[in-house]
Amino acid sequence: MYKHYGWEVSPYSVKTRAYLRYKQLPFEDLSPTMAKLAGTIRKKVGRMVMPTVELPDGRWLQDTSVIIDYFEGVRPDPPVAPAGPVGRYLAYLFECFADEWLPLSAMYYRWTEPETVAFIREQFGQGCLPGAPRMLRDPLAKRMMAQMSGYLPVLGIDERTADGIAAMTGELLNLMEAHFGDHLFVQGSRPSLADFSLLGPIQGHLYGDPGSRHLFDSRPRVIEWIDRCYFPSGNEGEFFGDDEIPDSCVALGAFCTRELGPYIRDLNAMAAEWIEANKGAPRLPRSLGSMRFEVAGYQGERKSLTFSLWMAQRIADARNESPAAVDAWLSERGIPEIDVHLPRRLEFRDNYVWLA
Numbered sequence: 001m002y003k004h005y006g007w008e009v010s011p012y013s014v015k016t017r018a019y020l021r022y023k024q025l026p027f028e029d030l031s032p033t034m035a036k037l038a039g040t041i042r043k044k045v046g047r048m049v050m051p052t053v054e055l056p057d058g059r060w061l062q063d064t065s066v067i068i069d070y071f072e073g074v075r076p077d078p079p080v081a082p083a084g085p086v087g088r089y090l091a092y093l094f095e096c097f098a099d100e101w102l103p104l105s106a107m108y109y110r111w112t113e114p115e116t117v118a119f120i121r122e123q124f125g126q127g128c129l130p131g132a133p134r135m136l137r138d139p140l141a142k143r144m145m146a147q148m149s150g151y152l153p154v155l156g157i158d159e160r161t162a163d164g165i166a167a168m169t170g171e172l173l174n175l176m177e178a179h180f181g182d183h184l185f186v187q188g189s190r191p192s193l194a195d196f197s198l199l200g201p202i203q204g205h206l207y208g209d210p211g212s213r214h215l216f217d218s219r220p221r222v223i224e225w226i227d228r229c230y231f232p233s234g235n236e237g238e239f240f241g242d243d244e245i246p247d248s249c250v251a252l253g254a255f256c257t258r259e260l261g262p263y264i265r266d267l268n269a270m271a272a273e274w275i276e277a278n279k280g281a282p283r284l285p286r287s288l289g290s291m292r293f294e295v296a297g298y299q300g301e302r303k304s305l306t307f308s309l310w311m312a313q314r315i316a317d318a319r320n321e322s323p324a325a326v327d328a329w330l331s332e333r334g335i336p337e338i339d340v341h342l343p344r345r346l347e348f349r350d351n352y353v354w355l356a
């Protein structure tokens with residue numbers, strides 16, 4: 001039996017929980033207390049973080065992509081990435097977009113809606129110290145709330161970008177609403193990595209939090225998709241073949257590329273410069289400093305997180321399996337490819353991005 005540690009209000013935990021359910025893997029879904037997070041989890045994976053998975057042989061996995069890659073290895077069927085090169089490229093594009101770009105929406109709405117902040121104080125408190133009196137829970141909840149809301153400036157969420165984040169979120173949900181008029185999941189009639197990844201911030205924050213649930217009032221098909229993904233009823237269905245990807249899915253891919261692509265391109269340039277200036281360094285720092293960025297055309301400033309580049313390398317790897325086919329498909333639709341050009345390959349372990 002595998003042990004999955006994550007809260008309902010943690011988006012990355014929603015991603016792995018939905019994935020493990022869909023794959024029908026035998027797992028115990030556990031809510032880690034503060035003692036567990038600060039004790040065993042910090043000791044085993046190096047930081048207080050969720051989700052984590054404890055394997056029956058005593059090893060621990062962290063990072064949703066590492067967790068999913070591991071289980072795709074031990075239980076490949078049904079696979080969560082399509083077989084065709086374009087389908088694979090899109091699966092990793094949607095994953096990177098959801099993991100590295102959608103925190104803008106998730107964190108913005110969570111920490112600016114008073115109704116949600118009150119809800120989260122309760123959720124964090126009950127998560128840290130279940131059943132304890134409020135006077136003991138609240139200080140722990142507040143400390144964790146301060147830590148999490150401290151990510152707003154890291155991600156560039158402020159008055160300069162707020163309207164852009166709201167516009168980007170609305171556009172994404174509209175594209176999804178249109179797509180789900182004809183299709184059950186993002187990449188066909190069965191869920192892929194794209195669905196689990198998008199579900200994380202959409203269920204874990206935007207729909208689950210009371211202050212942002214109104215975003216779904218006019219998007220009922222997205223609500224139905226949330227239910228299908230989070231409570232899977234079977235694993236039948238098909239992915240779109242590469243030659244039958246519908247316009248509504250192409251539109252989602254173009255949108256994710258428009259938003260995420262420039263951030264990855266600029267990060268890549270900063271990392272290339274840093275590697276050149278730091279020859280012999282075994283790993284990249286977590287951040288390469290501040291950088292300008294744009295969300296839905298609104299300019300802001302954020303930290304350049306090298307982890308995002310490791311995630312983008314997954315998209316590049318998918319493209320490099322069949323670059324000619326992927327590039328031809330993208331260029332026919334006017335979508336630029338997301339690529340990572342660095343002199344060294346990136347590896348993620350022990351919470352750092354290493355230069356192979």
Ligand SMILES: N[C@@H](CCC(=O)N[C@@H](CS)C(=O)NCC(=O)O)C(=O)O
Pocket residue numbers: 009010011012013048049050051062063064065099147
């Ligand atoms: N990229 C990681 C991110 C995990 C993550 O950031 N989890 C959040 C909760 S949803 C967390 O524990 N954050 C604590 C922190 O960063 O200090 C993944 O895919 O697992």
